[in-house]
Amino acid sequence: MCDVQVTQAYRFALDPTPAQRRALVSHAGAARFAWNWALAACTTRHQAEGTWWSATDLHRLWNQTKKADPTLGWWAQNSKCVYQEAFRDLDRALRDFVRSRNGQRKGRRLGFPRFKKWGRCRDSFRFSTGVMRCAGRTVTLPRLGTIGTHESTRKLARRLEGGPARVLSATVSRTGHRWHVSFTVRIDREVPERHARPGSAVGVDLGVSTLLTAVDNSGSVIEIAGPKALRAGLRALARLSRAHARTQPGSANRAKAAGRLARHHARITHVRADALHKATTMLAAQYETVVVEDLNVAGMLANRRLARAIADAGFGRARQMLAYKTGWNAGSLVVADRWFPSSKKCSGCGRPKPNLSLSERTYRCGGCGLVTGRDVNAARNLLNLAVSGAESQNACGGDVRPGLAGRPPAKQEPGTAYAGQTGTATAQAAATLMANSHIRSLCR
Numbered sequence: 001m002c003d004v005q006v007t008q009a010y011r012f013a014l015d016p017t018p019a020q021r022r023a024l025v026s027h028a029g030a031a032r033f034a035w036n037w038a039l040a041a042c043t044t045r046h047q048a049e050g051t052w053w054s055a056t057d058l059h060r061l062w063n064q065t066k067k068a069d070p071t072l073g074w075w076a077q078n079s080k081c082v083y084q085e086a087f088r089d090l091d092r093a094l095r096d097f098v099r100s101r102n103g104q105r106k107g108r109r110l111g112f113p114r115f116k117k118w119g120r121c122r123d124s125f126r127f128s129t130g131v132m133r134c135a136g137r138t139v140t141l142p143r144l145g146t147i148g149t150h151e152s153t154r155k156l157a158r159r160l161e162g163g164p165a166r167v168l169s170a171t172v173s174r175t176g177h178r179w180h181v182s183f184t185v186r187i188d189r190e191v192p193e194r195h196a197r198p199g200s201a202v203g204v205d206l207g208v209s210t211l212l213t214a215v216d217n218s219g220s221v222i223e224i225a226g227p228k229a230l231r232a233g234l235r236a237l238a239r240l241s242r243a244h245a246r247t248q249p250g251s252a253n254r255a256k257a258a259g260r261l262a263r264h265h266a267r268i269t270h271v272r273a274d275a276l277h278k279a280t281t282m283l284a285a286q287y288e289t290v291v292v293e294d295l296n297v298a299g300m301l302a303n304r305r306l307a308r309a310i311a312d313a314g315f316g317r318a319r320q321m322l323a324y325k326t327g328w329n330a331g332s333l334v335v336a337d338r339w340f341p342s343s344k345k346c347s348g349c350g351r352p353k354p355n356l357s358l359s360e361r362t363y364r365c366g367g368c369g370l371v372t373g374r375d376v377n378a379a380r381n382l383l384n385l386a387v388s389g390a391e392s393q394n395a396c397g398g399d400v401r402p403g404l405a406g407r408p409p410a411k412q413e414p415g416t417a418y419a420g421q422t423g424t425a426t427a428q429a430a431a432t433l434m435a436n437s438h439i440r441s442l443c444r
């Protein structure tokens with residue numbers, strides 16, 4: 001065992017009194033105002049001088065303006081931290097915009113930051129200094145005081161009391177009708193030097209009808225259907241979406257329908273996240289190597305089915321969870337390349353089946369006669385990827401999969417301690433070894 005410093009979030013649902021709820025709304029409004037005020041100032045300066053203000057400059061400018069302008073007298077009702085953090089957010093957004101434009105930032109091209117509008121933007125604000133505590137079923141935040149929570153905060157409270165854990169910031173946000181606080185905490189986490197079950201591997205296929213299907217290297221199939229509430233919830237969600245679409249735009253009924261829909265969306269997200277947390281914790285604890293598919297972004301944009309869209313949203317989260325949880329267990333996550341044909345290939349003989357339709361839930365191979373579940377076949381292919389990577393390295397160090405030559409079938413998950421590793425399955429196996437030695441070096 002060794003301690004590794006990690007940044008972790010603890011999120012609690014708040015149970016505010018009516019007065020506290022008003023204070024939360026007020027703080028969210030202040031954060032929105034600060035963002036818009038700063039964005040207007042930056043835009044004006046950008047048009048005139050081609051540059052803008054930094055977060056520190058904005059804070060100084062705000063301190064002058066708020067005292068000079070009597071119409072801004074209300075600022076003192078909210079914590080000063082909220083304004084400051086909004087300026088920091090804008091500063092970051094502007095810098096990301098520039099970096100994205102210059103090609104220094106990965107991912108989707110970012111536009112110039114936009115104004116936030118009441119009811120259309122996320123209600124959220126952040127504290128980074130002041131009293132941020134939790135005890136029992138309460139949290140204490142600057143200015144807002146002590147607010148009740150829906151669950152015990154014991155897990156975090158114990159960390160803060162006993163160890164060198166430190167709260168870096170607290171972000172308060174609203175989803176649907178509910179307010180949450182998320183503490184970002186720097187803690188020492190015990191990480192074992194080796195995984196509890198060395199050599200174990202599992203291929204994981206995330207699905208729509210089932211939460212996930214996994215096949216491990218001993219051949220057993222793990223199917224996690226997900227809670228019943230999830231499947232029933234998806235049906236109700238479809239119904240609420242239709243109801244919302246049938247209301248008049250701008251009407252009171254539309255607002256009510258939107259509220260119901262948002263509440264239900266939040267509920268589905270939570271039920272799914274809870275199920276995914278339980279499943280990924282189990283997988284990371286049981287298996288040293290976990291193999292998943294890469295996110296199919298193009299496919300996600302194309303699909304119009306609600307259930308699929310929700311599953312896709314969960315997919316990214318599941319991968320994130322596996323990335324850090326495998327790290328905590330001294331294991332590793334392997335992400336198969338986007339073009340790796342996990343479902344359109346026989347896991348028995350390797351024969352491809354390019355015209356497999358989405359509706360075919362059973363995989364039938366014309367080559368070896370294998371008949372298996374579609375998800376099981378996909379999971380087994382992913383598992384084979386990890387196993388073949390290790391084998392090819394042991395045998396000759398070359399690529400033993402001619403069908404995949406010239407295209408890297410696997411990459412390490414970015415965001416783990418060993419990000420940036422790309423290469424073939426062979427290189428991937430080496431990367432895993434590197435990762436293990438990296439964790440060991442952290443342990444020293």
Ligand SMILES: [Zn+2]
Nearest residue numbers: 346349365368
């Ligand atoms: Zn076959």
